[in-house]
Amino acid sequence: MSGKRGDEAVLPLLIHIPRAGQPGKHAWAAMFSAEVLFGLYWIITQSGRWRVVYRYPFKDRLSTRYEDKKLPGFDVFVCTADPILEPPLMVISTVLSVMVYNYPSEKISVYLSDDGGSELTFYALFEASKFSKYWIPFCKKYNVEPRSPEVYFSCQNTSVDESRFVQDWTSVKVNLTQNSAAAKGCIPEEIRDQHKGFSEWNSKVTKQDHQSIVQILIDGWNPEATDIEGNRLPTLVYLSREKRPGWPHNFKAGSMNSLIRVSAEISNAPIILNVDCDMYSNDGDAIRDALCFFLDEKQGQQISYSRIESHSVIDNTKDRSVQELEEASKILANCSYEKGTQWGKEMGLIYGCPVEDIVTGLAIQCRGWKPVYYNPSKYAFQGVAPTTLDISLIQFKRWSGGMFQVFFSKYCPFIYGHRKISLGAQMGYGIYLLWAPVSLPTLCYAVVPALSLLCDIPLFPQVSSLWFIPFAYVFAAKTAYTLVEDLVLDTIIMQLGLSQTAFAVTAKVVDDEAQKRYRKGLIDFGNSSIMLVIIATLALLNLFSLGWGIKKALFSAPETFEKLVVQLTICGIITLLNLPVYEGLFFRSDKGSIPSSVTFKSIVMASIACLVSAY
Numbered sequence: 001m002s003g004k005r006g007d008e009a010v011l012p013l014l015i016h017i018p019r020a021g022q023p024g025k026h027a028w029a030a031m032f033s034a035e036v037l038f039g040l041y042w043i044i045t046q047s048g049r050w051r052v053v054y055r056y057p058f059k060d061r062l063s064t065r066y067e068d069k070k071l072p073g074f075d076v077f078v079c080t081a082d083p084i085l086e087p088p089l090m091v092i093s094t095v096l097s098v099m100v101y102n103y104p105s106e107k108i109s110v111y112l113s114d115d116g117g118s119e120l121t122f123y124a125l126f127e128a129s130k131f132s133k134y135w136i137p138f139c140k141k142y143n144v145e146p147r148s149p150e151v152y153f154s155c156q157n158t159s160v161d162e163s164r165f166v167q168d169w170t171s172v173k174v175n176l177t178q179n180s181a182a183a184k185g186c187i188p189e190e191i192r193d194q195h196k197g198f199s200e201w202n203s204k205v206t207k208q209d210h211q212s213i214v215q216i217l218i219d220g221w222n223p224e225a226t227d228i229e230g231n232r233l234p235t236l237v238y239l240s241r242e243k244r245p246g247w248p249h250n251f252k253a254g255s256m257n258s259l260i261r262v263s264a265e266i267s268n269a270p271i272i273l274n275v276d277c278d279m280y281s282n283d284g285d286a287i288r289d290a291l292c293f294f295l296d297e298k299q300g301q302q303i304s305y306s307r308i309e310s311h312s313v314i315d316n317t318k319d320r321s322v323q324e325l326e327e328a329s330k331i332l333a334n335c336s337y338e339k340g341t342q343w344g345k346e347m348g349l350i351y352g353c354p355v356e357d358i359v360t361g362l363a364i365q366c367r368g369w370k371p372v373y374y375n376p377s378k379y380a381f382q383g384v385a386p387t388t389l390d391i392s393l394i395q396f397k398r399w400s401g402g403m404f405q406v407f408f409s410k411y412c413p414f415i416y417g418h419r420k421i422s423l424g425a426q427m428g429y430g431i432y433l434l435w436a437p438v439s440l441p442t443l444c445y446a447v448v449p450a451l452s453l454l455c456d457i458p459l460f461p462q463v464s465s466l467w468f469i470p471f472a473y474v475f476a477a478k479t480a481y482t483l484v485e486d487l488v489l490d491t492i493i494m495q496l497g498l499s500q501t502a503f504a505v506t507a508k509v510v511d512d513e514a515q516k517r518y519r520k521g522l523i524d525f526g527n528s529s530i531m532l533v534i535i536a537t538l539a540l541l542n543l544f545s546l547g548w549g550i551k552k553a554l555f556s557a558p559e560t561f562e563k564l565v566v567q568l569t570i571c572g573i574i575t576l577l578n579l580p581v582y583e584g585l586f587f588r589s590d591k592g593s594i595p596s597s598v599t600f601k602s603i604v605m606a607s608i609a610c611l612v613s614a615y
């Protein structure tokens, strides 16, 4: 191979092609491919900068234009899947938070889908239904925010001393403490007698194998269902769709589709709001904001994410028996209901992909509906992000792997979206769907310069070369950009998650010690995992190389140093970024530090890599 000096097409690496017989051809080829891939990805990411639209809803105009009676109904779906990973107290706090919007209560119906099929979750929801009679008037009267009781009470300082307020607050708190105390233990017999719903659970009911359970805990149409101040309550429904071994349940997408059908039977509101069980409502006005987009006279008709399929419309004014509704809904939540239908394909949320929200959003958009992106200054919802690195990695793996899978499916935005959505939108999807493969060039950058440094192979233009200037510019600009736009480890640790298509639910339980570490800014590395070993090995490899490189810089001729200075800088930066990892490996002894088995494995692997490349 010879250096094509006249060819100014590609990056400075090109002029550095090792000549035949020179070492480092493979390293060079790897780095060159990495550069090309980064370049292509960079082009795709530029779509995010085209024609940015900012939107502002005018809520006051909504109120002047629509009286309460004319406002549309809202069906709110809350999903939960596991009573251990997602504590029932958190789940019902989320449920309660979405029951109190600054909106007519009788227009809101809240559905909890429990894929865990857990009696404990049902019990918690039963308690929540009673508690809501206090909580809703309390929130509305004092305009309490956030409206998740768990969050509200954890950040409440009791400085307010208006007597009535304190009184109410105490009664609410007593109720809540009773709630949480009971939710931890098993369900007392006298409670079981209070609601017919408990009879659905017997010794045969397990998470994977049980009949459909539908319980309407509050019937919002019943004028007698009122809070302590006599105001109407929102409808509250517990749903646990049927699960049987051998029937794929399609994770969250399956649960959402059951919710769509069951809610169509019970309340059939034109607008659906979906939150995860950990995403409590943080702004009581959020649904009024959303309505401004849906009811906009010019564009509202094109805006999607309202109900997708049309179900037979029910006349809500008729005499409706709760029992009848429950029985009819159970059938809609049975495993066999979807057999031979378009559910999961053309209808409802799309199955077969761990990022059901992304594929379904794309499919809806390709049918001509317009999505609206609105990022309010006050967050409409707040959720629990994973608190330990290993759980984050599980989540990232599901997301990145799931999205990459979409890229190779029939839903690839460049094919499926061709002529249906703009090129900019296709590229916008590309940014996310190609997130996983970008880990490969990133990995290359974390490994190859370090290894080549150990073998004395220069990869980059010499500092005194003219080619160094564009290289330094691109490098500096990109580094600055990356530092600002995402943080440290994120991209380096991404892995291709192709083999796993299951939806791994992330844990939302945060213990006190973890909370303390979080406040101190310490990374919680979590349990031993292969991904953690990879991170630690890469960190150590770069540290070793940096040491070796510095030694060489000090003791060898200036030309050698000049040749290796860029690699040295890259290793230096990677080492700097990994300081928390070294801390976790060697200097911390708390529970959040890196397990010693990982330390051992990574030292062995990094040493082997060094030895192999040095000889």
Ligand SMILES: O=c1ccn([C@@H]2O[C@H](COP(=O)(O)OP(=O)(O)O[C@H]3O[C@H](CO)[C@@H](O)[C@H](O)[C@H]3O)[C@@H](O)[C@H]2O)c(=O)[nH]1
Pocket (backbone or CB within 6 Å): 079, 080, 081, 082, 086, 113, 115, 250, 251, 252, 255, 275, 276, 277, 278, 354, 355, 356, 357, 358, 395, 503, 504, 505, 506, 507
């Ligand atoms: O079989 C299942 C598995 C999960 N869930 C629920 O799905 C939600 C999301 O699960 P979580 O483990 O918290 O995943 P996240 O990565 O935090 O979720 C994000 O990513 C998912 C996949 O893209 C989206 O579905 C979510 O809305 C989005 O918040 C939770 O409420 C779960 O209870 C179910 O209902 N049934």
Ligand SMILES: [Mn+2]
Pocket (backbone or CB within 6 Å): 276, 278, 383, 384, 506
């Ligand atoms: Mn989540």
